Each structure stands twice: as C-alpha cells, then as structure tokens.
Amino acid sequence: MPPCWRTWTITSVASLPIWKKRRNPENTVILFMSDNGAAGGGIPTRIYFTPDDSLENMGRYDSWLNYGRGWAEAATAPWRSTKGSMAEGGTRVAAFINHNAIDNPGGLDHGYLTFMDVTPTILEITGTSPPEGTFQGREVVPMIGHSFWARALGDTDPVHGPDDPxxxxxxxxxxxxxxxxxxxxxxxxxxxxxxxxAEDPGESDDLALQQPELLAELIESWEQFAEETGVVY
Structure with a gap:
C-alpha cells in the first residue's frame, strides 16, 4: 500500500474514538466497503518510490507488500479470480453500515448490492432529492442504483429483484x-x-452451451445496459 493511502486509512481509523465521543449519533452514518477483491499483482514497474520489503520493514510506510496471484486467489476463495476480474473474486466484497436506527448491530445480510446503490442510499438518508435536468450545461444522467436504507433498517424485501439485470x-x-x-x-x-x-458461486461450471437461449437473453440485457450507460468497448 503506498504511503499516501496508508496514511489516509490509518488516520481515518485512528480518529474513530474521537468521533465516537463527539458525534451526534442521530445524524451520523458510517458506511465502509472494499472497492475490489484481493490484489494478485506484484510491485508496479512504474512507481514513485523504491519500496523496502525487508522482513524488518514489512508494514512500514515505505514498504509495498504483495503476496502474488496464488495467495490472492486463496484470500478470495471460494470465489473465482482476483482484483481486476469481473468474476466474483474480483467484485464480491464485504461492507458494513452503522447507525443508531439499525436494530440489529452486528447482524449479517447476504443480499446483493452494488456500488451503484451507495449514492441513492445516501440521498435517502439525508433526505436529498436526486439531481435532475442539467448541471453546468450538461444533462444529468438518472441514477440506476437503488437505496438499501430500508434493508439496513430491517426490511426483508431484496434491494434487487430476481428480474433486475x-x-x-x-x-x-x-x-x-x-x-x-x-x-x-x-x-x-x-x-x-x-x-x-446459487448452485455454483465459484463460477466453475460454464452452462453457456447447455442454455444458449438464456445466454443470448442475458447478453442482450448487457448490451442494453452498455447503450444506456455509455460503456466504451
């Protein structure tokens, strides 16, 4: 981890005891998530400092520790692959949310969420209407995520239904x-x-040949998603 990132993380975590003493629990929400699965790469060839990864220096600000592809896959097991992949090992990560209104602190929820759900959730928590129309002369694209605040408060309805692509x-x-x-x-x-x-979370059994019609239907849904969101590929 580069020094700037590590400093930010350590500083943020270290400030939590101070925050806990001073905060107004009614208007404070903590939401934390990883941006991807375990990283399997080595030390970048283009880097702005020379890391010292000696045993004595491991974990210090000027080290850059990577345990390689194999251990990254072990870290994401039983999911397939690692950071940079669209497989579950690269995208399925843990997250937590904390607020006094949540009746089940420490509870686990295995519902499916995406990073696109974060902004709608924050807008609902703060009572803010989604932006519409134009901003600085550019059209505001409608958000495609869904708020999961009701789910966090105990609602059992899934954030994303079985037919939501x-x-x-x-x-x-x-x-x-x-x-x-x-x-x-x-x-x-x-x-x-x-x-x-549901049956193969490790994505080891490719069913494309057995279910070509379903595959074609889902590919069409992806192409529609790409057109609506402006994916360049």
Whole structure:
C-alpha cells in the first residue's frame, strides 16, 4: 500500500474514538466497503518510490507488500479470480453500515448490492432529492442504483429483484447478474460464459452451451445496459 493511502486509512481509523465521543449519533452514518477483491499483482514497474520489503520493514510506510496471484486467489476463495476480474473474486466484497436506527448491530445480510446503490442510499438518508435536468450545461444522467436504507433498517424485501439485470464492465471484461444467473465476458478470449451463482458461486461450471437461449437473453440485457450507460468497448 503506498504511503499516501496508508496514511489516509490509518488516520481515518485512528480518529474513530474521537468521533465516537463527539458525534451526534442521530445524524451520523458510517458506511465502509472494499472497492475490489484481493490484489494478485506484484510491485508496479512504474512507481514513485523504491519500496523496502525487508522482513524488518514489512508494514512500514515505505514498504509495498504483495503476496502474488496464488495467495490472492486463496484470500478470495471460494470465489473465482482476483482484483481486476469481473468474476466474483474480483467484485464480491464485504461492507458494513452503522447507525443508531439499525436494530440489529452486528447482524449479517447476504443480499446483493452494488456500488451503484451507495449514492441513492445516501440521498435517502439525508433526505436529498436526486439531481435532475442539467448541471453546468450538461444533462444529468438518472441514477440506476437503488437505496438499501430500508434493508439496513430491517426490511426483508431484496434491494434487487430476481428480474433486475445488473451490468458492469472493466478493462473490456463484462458481466451481468440477474437473479441467480450471471454472464461473464473475457476480453482475452472474446467468449461469454454463463453461471448459476446459487448452485455454483465459484463460477466453475460454464452452462453457456447447455442454455444458449438464456445466454443470448442475458447478453442482450448487457448490451442494453452498455447503450444506456455509455460503456466504451
């Protein structure tokens, strides 16, 4: 972890005891999430400092520790792959939210959320209307996420229904989840894969050949998502 990132993280965590003493619990919400699965890369070739990864220096501000692809896959197991992939190992991460109104602190919820749900949630918590019309001469694109605040407060309804397609793309790799089903496209192979996440969360059994009609239907949903959101690929 580069010094600037580590300093920010340590400073933020270290300030929590102070925040706890001074905060107004009625108007403070803490939301934390990782942006991706475990990183499997090595030390970048273009870097602005020379890391000292000696045993004595590990974890200090001028070290840059990476445990490689194999251990990254172990860290994300049983999910497939690591950071940078659209597979579950690259995208499925833990998150937590804290507020006095939540009746089940420490509870676990395995409902499906995406980063696109964060802004609608914050807007609902703060009572802020979503932006509309234009801003600085540019059209405001409608948000496509859903607030999960009701879910956090104990509502049992899923944030995303079984028929809601959720698309994503990174580095030419594509994915779409709809209910239990997920399609993956690899930019390296140019091939779509189809998985049933309920039965195969590790994405090891490609069902594309067994269910071509479903695959085509989900690909069409992804293409619609790409057109609506302006994905460049």
């Amino acid at each position: 959720i698309g994503s793309e990174l580095h030419g790799n594509r994915a779409l989840v709809r209910g239990d089903w997920k399609i993956l496209f690899s930019a390296a192979t140019g091939k779509w894969e189809l998985f049933n996440l």
